Amino acid sequence: MKNIEHIAVFTSGGDSPGMNAALHGVAKTAEINNIRLSGFRKGYEGLIDGDMVQLDSNELKKWVHRGGTLLKTARSKGFLTLEGRQQALANLQKNKVDALVAIGGDGTFKGLLAFSEICDLPFIGVPGTIDNDLAGTDFTLGFDSAVNTAIENIDKIRDTAESHNRIFLIEVMGRDCGYIAIHSGLGTGADAILIPESAQDFLQLLENAESYDREDAFIAIVSEGDELGAELAASKIKEINPDVDLRITKLGHVQRGGNPSAFDRMLGIRLGVTAVEALLLGRRNAMAGILNNELCLTPFDQVVKEHQVNDELQNLLKIFGSKN
Amino acid sequence: MKNIEHIAVFTSGGDSPGMNAALHGVAKTAEINNIRLSGFRKGYEGLIDGDMVQLDSNELKKWVHRGGTLLKTARSKGFLTLEGRQQALANLQKNKVDALVAIGGDGTFKGLLAFSEICDLPFIGVPGTIDNDLAGTDFTLGFDSAVNTAIENIDKIRDTAESHNRIFLIEVMGRDCGYIAIHSGLGTGADAILIPESAQDFLQLLENAESYDREDAFIAIVSEGDELGAELAASKIKEINPDVDLRITKLGHVQRGGNPSAFDRMLGIRLGVTAVEALLLGRRNAMAGILNNELCLTPFDQVVKEHQVNDELQNLLKIFGSKN
Amino acid sequence: MKNIEHIAVFTSGGDSPGMNAALHGVAKTAEINNIRLSGFRKGYEGLIDGDMVQLDSNELKKWVHRGGTLLKTARSKGFLTLEGRQQALANLQKNKVDALVAIGGDGTFKGLLAFSEICDLPFIGVPGTIDNDLAGTDFTLGFDSAVNTAIENIDKIRDTAESHNRIFLIEVMGRDCGYIAIHSGLGTGADAILIPESAQDFLQLLENAESYDREDAFIAIVSEGDELGAELAASKIKEINPDVDLRITKLGHVQRGGNPSAFDRMLGIRLGVTAVEALLLGRRNAMAGILNNELCLTPFDQVVKEHQVNDELQNLLKIFGSKN
Amino acid sequence: MKNIEHIAVFTSGGDSPGMNAALHGVAKTAEINNIRLSGFRKGYEGLIDGDMVQLDSNELKKWVHRGGTLLKTARSKGFLTLEGRQQALANLQKNKVDALVAIGGDGTFKGLLAFSEICDLPFIGVPGTIDNDLAGTDFTLGFDSAVNTAIENIDKIRDTAESHNRIFLIEVMGRDCGYIAIHSGLGTGADAILIPESAQDFLQLLENAESYDREDAFIAIVSEGDELGAELAASKIKEINPDVDLRITKLGHVQRGGNPSAFDRMLGIRLGVTAVEALLLGRRNAMAGILNNELCLTPFDQVVKEHQVNDELQNLLKIFGSKN
Missing domain, CATH: 3.40.50.460 (Phosphofructokinase domain)
Structure with a gap:
């Protein structure tokens, strides 16, 4: 396995509060491990266009409390095409990026799966969506x-x-x-x-x-x-x-929108730290998540959308929906 | 002029943040003047139904910071009829109410004008509406x-x-x-x-x-x-x-909805105090308001809806609407 | 085991946001199980003084979003004495209370342990404190x-x-x-x-x-x-x-103070429901909590104050405390 | 009078919410009048150090809702000395600044008065302080x-x-x-x-x-x-x-701190617009303010600190301070 000297991060899909906290978690963990960190702007669009910026934890710490995403986000049609993905690969190679952290929803992770067919860099995902509709984490970032x-x-x-x-x-x-x-x-x-x-x-x-x-x-x-x-x-x-x-x-x-809640700031930081630490441990193609209050990794192909309402919630709905 | 020993207050029309502060202003001013204060619930509906409660400034001080109106409000069809107004008059007489404070919009004040044809009690209004669309006050309560x-x-x-x-x-x-x-x-x-x-x-x-x-x-x-x-x-x-x-x-x-802003809490208190003080000075059939940062009274028939955007605002719109 | 027909609840110690949500959870669960619910005011003081009120979920649902505690709270010196506890027992017997739910911190639960020496009613606790310093739950209510x-x-x-x-x-x-x-x-x-x-x-x-x-x-x-x-x-x-x-x-x-966060409202409801359901299952002298995102019960004598900072948090402190 | 082609703005003294809105008001008004706008950072320190940046209303519009001041602020010892003021003058001359807008409190305006002894550029002040302790405006920015x-x-x-x-x-x-x-x-x-x-x-x-x-x-x-x-x-x-x-x-x-209230955002914009418009009308050495809800200018030497509580407030204190 190649040594990781340069990580790139991007946010993709719908934005959600806490994405900036996750960026800070990624940045600080990269910093103390002496890893260079870059960000691609506007999700996969930025990968294709080579729209890359340097990220600095001293600047990012001022964004932990802010909603939206400093790196901007987009839904990309271009990345659905092989040509788009090849262009993205070329940009990663040109900039000597060794690993990718992607913050987004299941569409984002499907994009990475498709990308892995032509790109053998390690990818780690962070679940950023307000809908809380992913397997592999009890809470998505922004919910x-x-x-x-x-x-x-x-x-x-x-x-x-x-x-x-x-x-x-x-x-x-x-x-x-x-x-x-x-x-x-x-x-x-x-x-x-x-x-x-x-x-x-x-x-x-x-x-x-x-x-x-x-x-x-x-x-x-x-x-x-x-x-x-x-x-x-x-x-x-x-x-x-x-x-x-x-x-x-x-x-x-x-x-x-809006400033992220305390929970999402902490969750963003935890997931961002975990993403970089996972890359350093040689993990790849998995999403960082929190299950039963413990950090964990779930392979992308198991992060399907799910929206099962568990037994406890069913019980609560029954109790509180009943006629007074 | 009859001595004022018992004032009744009600909120009417759409609710607006600050109405409870106005109630507190009315209650405290009544209290230090040894005037009994009652409230009719649900606006004119309560006057017709005799739905009256005692109000206490010690309780109302805990409502200054809360949105909505403790007395509830409604739009009344009954009060549009002579029969309804006669019923309201009977309730006021039965309870020996000497004066009325009404918190609401221009519909509320029109109702008072109609009521004044059969009821010679003094009325004072407080402009409670988020729309800021009344003459006689620079700011309505809730705006x-x-x-x-x-x-x-x-x-x-x-x-x-x-x-x-x-x-x-x-x-x-x-x-x-x-x-x-x-x-x-x-x-x-x-x-x-x-x-x-x-x-x-x-x-x-x-x-x-x-x-x-x-x-x-x-x-x-x-x-x-x-x-x-x-x-x-x-x-x-x-x-x-x-x-x-x-x-x-x-x-x-x-x-x-929502807790009233600092400005509306202060405005509500100021207008509530002014309403009772105006009654004590023998004023009637006028709305308390704030013009050029001074408290004032405007006769109900001059409180028409208006929505003139003044020259300063026109200037601001021109400046900030221009193309960058 | 005696059938539970009448539950009493109280809040004790320092107040924390979410206590009213817990009261609502208790009330609604009691209601659908046709159990009468009373509340003692001001914690153990109210038990000693017999300061008991009826609780109604239709009223409590309007308090879910509000901080503090509707039932008020206090630190009681009287309950530290045997005489005080005997007086409390007499009040419970007189009112035919079959079970107690106590919302508070570890001092509250110690009080219940002492009380259990003379009172054999089943008790269930709910951890209400902002300090998050109890074993038996990952998150205390209000943190x-x-x-x-x-x-x-x-x-x-x-x-x-x-x-x-x-x-x-x-x-x-x-x-x-x-x-x-x-x-x-x-x-x-x-x-x-x-x-x-x-x-x-x-x-x-x-x-x-x-x-x-x-x-x-x-x-x-x-x-x-x-x-x-x-x-x-x-x-x-x-x-x-x-x-x-x-x-x-x-x-x-x-x-x-302040309105409870979304997390604490949900946690309060979950713990309140759990407390009543635990009583119905014959459980006693335990605290309802949430461990690894699952509801659970911990015997009072194991709910000691602890303030261990776990390995993950130690790691985060190390990363984010390092010099930039 | 020299044509105004280049205005410089700075914030000084304690920061207050709404300063960024005032900067936007200044910037947009400068823009539509084709006037170049610069900002000095850190109050008078920046004037002395020549710490000047270009300001753009397209960027500033994203700061209207944010607390603090984008330009930073400071209390300057250097500007109390003639040497410091001469250095500031040299920087203004070097950069061909034609007029100054200063956002701050009475210390700021006293500094301008001292500066006017050696610098004949026109100055306009905007009252930025949370204390509401200045003559010449009913409300200071941030109060x-x-x-x-x-x-x-x-x-x-x-x-x-x-x-x-x-x-x-x-x-x-x-x-x-x-x-x-x-x-x-x-x-x-x-x-x-x-x-x-x-x-x-x-x-x-x-x-x-x-x-x-x-x-x-x-x-x-x-x-x-x-x-x-x-x-x-x-x-x-x-x-x-x-x-x-x-x-x-x-x-x-x-x-x-904190995002400015609606009132302060509007007040900041109004005062910022007024400051530039006053300069264009040839006014100098005065503070923009709002008296009786109308924009006005008050000469610096009349903007003394005052803290008179007017008769209406005295009346309110008497009413609400009385024993219940």
């Missing part, structure tokens, strides 16, 4: 921040909902995965939680809304991945109860 | 909080917008009045601000978006009252530039 | 919120520190345990972290401060439990470098 | 942000104070001026407010604390400028009432 942003906004909506004894259907992010909805719904005392994984929530929501006594607010959290969705839920509720005072709010992209 | 909520969320969106060099059209509240859009747009370094009061913004937005170089984020703030609106703006931009990476976010009802 | 409050304030201080290229020594809470210091120090890109568990940090701090180039801020996080402390560190730095521009800030009690 | 930071932290402390029915003495900033104390005290429902301008507060505090019934929290806000101060107040209270559960918290430097 905790997204839930914190969601609950802070839902708390605000509670103020106005209670002032009017109004029904609110609040849509949160999470794609096909109800984790953000479950955590933000339980965390805000919501009256109903609708997730893609459970069809019966919907009936329960209607039943609860029907018996809604108008002497209090009624707050339902709807995962964006729920096929039925907020609009359909609203129309069903209005069928049952035409005079109901109901509003729909989609929290939207605010959930992607 | 500053709504702008703070807007900018905090727009700051978060900037993180993700800059990470992707993406265009964001962000819709903020404000009805026919662009004040929230102007303040939150200038306060977040937005690239364009679209308000109902100015049609040419739209062309400027398109021009700016056309020259948008994709090496940076582009953030446009759109007032909900703007007829063209975010969707139309988006479709126009996409006509010019089909590949553009563009997202629309509506901040929605989060802007109504 | 994540305290760290989030700390980092938000340290982020603010960074603004002014960088504007002046100034040294800041910032003291955070955590008693004898450096967890808050480590998490908030790493999470804010601090230049040095001083914890009670490691004496050599101090020399490293001095060394780093000596080479401090005055072209940047220098931020050191000091755990309150560190014997050397912020003042001593400051005087040592000034000995080395008399002209240095240095400030000390103690974050203080703000770290105990 | 509203500091009060918002204070109230958010005091709100957190209220959670823990109420959980324990504890007395808290909370010290806020403001030097000899009680504005921050008054606004944050009223805005958080405090039970007492101690400011330097009023000696009798102290007796009232003791009287209130004496009658404190231990069934609630008791929160007193103490201005740092109050000679008696928090420690003395604490010892007096403990004399009267030895068993009292009392804590002192000093909010400290967090009040200087």
